[in-house]
Amino acid sequence: MTHAEHRPAAWGRWGADDERGALNRLGPQAALRGIATVREGRSIPLAVPLRAGKGPIAGRRQPLQHFMVRDGGDYAAGLTEKGFGFADDCVVLSTHGNTHLDALAHVWQDHRMWNGHSADHVTSHGARRCAIDRVGPIVTRGILVDLAAPGGPSDHDGHAISLAELVAAVGATGCTPAAGDVLLVRTGWLARWRRGEATEALWAGLAPECAEWIDEQGFVLVGADNIAVEQGPSADPADTAPLHVELIRNRGIHLMELVDLEALAATGRAEFLLMIAPLPLVGGVGSPVNPVAVL
Amino acid sequence: MTHAEHRPAAWGRWGADDERGALNRLGPQAALRGIATVREGRSIPLAVPLRAGKGPIAGRRQPLQHFMVRDGGDYAAGLTEKGFGFADDCVVLSTHGNTHLDALAHVWQDHRMWNGHSADHVTSHGARRCAIDRVGPIVTRGILVDLAAPGGPSDHDGHAISLAELVAAVGATGCTPAAGDVLLVRTGWLARWRRGEATEALWAGLAPECAEWIDEQGFVLVGADNIAVEQGPSADPADTAPLHVELIRNRGIHLMELVDLEALAATGRAEFLLMIAPLPLVGGVGSPVNPVAVL
Amino acid sequence: MTHAEHRPAAWGRWGADDERGALNRLGPQAALRGIATVREGRSIPLAVPLRAGKGPIAGRRQPLQHFMVRDGGDYAAGLTEKGFGFADDCVVLSTHGNTHLDALAHVWQDHRMWNGHSADHVTSHGARRCAIDRVGPIVTRGILVDLAAPGGPSDHDGHAISLAELVAAVGATGCTPAAGDVLLVRTGWLARWRRGEATEALWAGLAPECAEWIDEQGFVLVGADNIAVEQGPSADPADTAPLHVELIRNRGIHLMELVDLEALAATGRAEFLLMIAPLPLVGGVGSPVNPVAVL
């Protein structure tokens, strides 16, 4: 897939200075649409538990470190005899190290990010454009497609989920996507990883050809239960993360990764209220998140 | 205020092994009740922006550190000539350093936490009981009381908000609290801090006498725009954090601190759908959060 | 090996409150003795290079993380047009993660450290007794024994170097140990690890029976090119680190690990001026070090 020899059509769609991309499609109507799907009011968290030193985690990133700055042992050891005691902790956390939301500043091509912002805006001081604190809360309808059923298109890794497969799966939900929706894709990789049948070196994911349709449907964000939403590694070694480029960079559509969709998929529900609240890390290029689906 | 010479009445209320406390009151009905308050579908985030090296932050805790592991400068410096580029980051974060939710494992008295669990369960390895990953998503109705209007009970610091003041304020909302609700209290401290009129050494907050009523109303969590929900420093120097002990330890009611209630208070709305999704940090005693109010 | 059913003979040798152990044997005469061995004045560093994310590293410890807080890329990206530029960095470092010196507070048995100090002194706040900042600079004579020559007692892993083998090797140096000396032992593990022939799961090292003789010779510290100086894992699964207990805890003799002895051993020199300067980390239980041998 070639990228960006031409100016992406979506650039400028929401103004020359825009930093939020397709989130501009997200408004109160999307929240109401999400709310309208709620039946019993049950909530399901979608974050993988954060365990110090454990994965899954993409290459090069460091596992979580969790330090107790004060704990019960201090008191057991006689630190103080007063009745009151407390514990405090601190983490060293890669923002992309667990269930997380990528900022639009996370990727670029030819040194230009979403909407043509220069990657020069991203330095040791953080991202001055398209950072994660531009996102704000996402409250909308989520649509889940579960492609990992046995015999389904994603019951193994090393497979790219084609546009046809994605369209069919969304169609099968009976939901008609609308501007502001979030698409969640269960590839099955996380479940296979937990069973020891998959590694962080190979995962099923969406093929780049899905990008245009995803955008046309009005999705503002795509999340998946794998490392990169798109297939990994990329089918084209010369094109590291084509779907990241097509969605994030060219269309301003956010990606959310390492999403735990097991419990949600087990409900059989395809649409639900979905709430994603990234931490407003000023200048950040990602945030850990614990998305919530309300059924 | 004396604590815990007797076994708190709430211990055992949800079983001898319970670790979630009053969150046991929280169920699908609470979410539906919250959803029922939604009118236009507008979302307001309640987290203070996370800025490296900046506060507000309670004593002894270290400000956020934000490191860019890869950035646009690497490419500007010729790290690679390939078109594709990405940025990654990492944080060193005190879980209680910004807008956050305390775990029930955060405090104890006489070496016993909520429900009598021993503080021995909280060591360098984290909390084996009552940790933040026991909380799960909180989706419910939120009730906001704004006590910081000029001339109101909390238009200055060094003041404890009395039970009478709190009851009156909740009454004035026209809302009748129900089991599962969350109470948000605007003390005005954060606004005063931003204007340079307050410091982390002194803040208005709830008086300990509010605890029983809060519990009786069925609130599962209390959040505030100050450092500790309760007044700080404590009126009794021999009793470091009496409301923490009464609510968290004795009643299993969670506390959420450094909540940015400015925009929410400006709406004039008293009740709304509220979603709080702590990161499932296994063994953690707190989590940064970005709560979302949907109006 | 049984430990500490009896009070170790060395406890109290330098006073009931002593925290420095056998370092009390170290004085100006030891430095002069070390200096007397210097011939040409050539220096050899003994630290393994510290590489972010790389080992070797003992289990459970996290590899180094190295963050650039400011770098040349910031300027290439146009952060500033001023002529002057600088770089700054920050590390997240396990003190025992690379070439390092253990503090006497690093280990205990039956909750008592060196000289009977209670392990209660070691809490989240650090070590109040026997911490690494008690050590100070070590300037003395070093004696190197290279047991890893082909066919030698340590040309493979999974082997404990016996007292007889150690005594013979020291004898073969022609040096007579004196009070204040440091003993360096080349087991060959690091070289084998670098060749991919060894892992952090198994390493040759000294047998616990060596402890008494080491103490009698007057050595103040033992260093080795492996993870624990002693054999690993311990020959007795019920006795995790017997030599640590016998040397550090019972005799106040420090241990230094992951020492790179390759270049030093290649010189064929057995004695040299040795300087070890741990960082004075107040309350720390270890320090990275870059020891220097001067020949």
Next chain:
Amino acid sequence: MTHAEHRPAAWGRWGADDERGALNRLGPQAALRGIATVREGRSIPLAVPLRAGKGPIAGRRQPLQHFMVRDGGDYAAGLTEKGFGFADDCVVLSTHGNTHLDALAHVWQDHRMWNGHSADHVTSHGARRCAIDRVGPIVTRGILVDLAAPGGPSDHDGHAISLAELVAAVGATGCTPAAGDVLLVRTGWLARWRRGEATEALWAGLAPECAEWIDEQGFVLVGADNIAVEQGPSADPADTAPLHVELIRNRGIHLMELVDLEALAATGRAEFLLMIAPLPLVGGVGSPVNPVAVL
């Protein structure tokens, strides 16, 4: 002071690819010269104790964080009943945050470092040229000048120590500097800081005019008991750190800062064996150090 409109004369002196600068003057003879000064064999450490959360520390850098990963409290809290116990720790450390050695990669002017190496070599991945791991151990003669005596040129802050004052002070030692020596300068700032009479906002230090003479004398490194060796802030606001540029960048002479010279100065000794062993942090731009003076 103008910088670098011309190619510095020292560039290329030790080859076009050199990364060690004036350290090339340092060899075995320097170590022997240092050793020759030793009289009684007494060692004095020159590092300021590293205390978590404490200074002194230069602006923008974060104080040390020290985390106990395992401690005695864990055992007091019943983590395990086995006899053996251990403690482990981890630090989050700014390499320039305490007594430290700057790498030659630490500063540049017009995007060129020492010997013309481009600052493009310094990215998020660290410094590919002139990093701290190029330094190696420094074992040489140290010459101390104490300018902070009452009435002396540096008994207050806000003062630049002139070339004339420096030359006179070195002359007064009776030592004739030789190629390979290290110059240590006591400005008195640290002592004043400890007494609460100085802050990190203003410190006495060397004037930039000292650079050429320092180089001509053959010094390989200059250390001082202040934040930057040179006066701070710079006398010329348009020239941030002129001595850094003249010494590090133009002449390849290393700087070492926040050196605790109090005990050494109290000996009255002007020359001594000096050992500085930076951690071989690959790609680092600084290292904490605990230099040792042997008298």
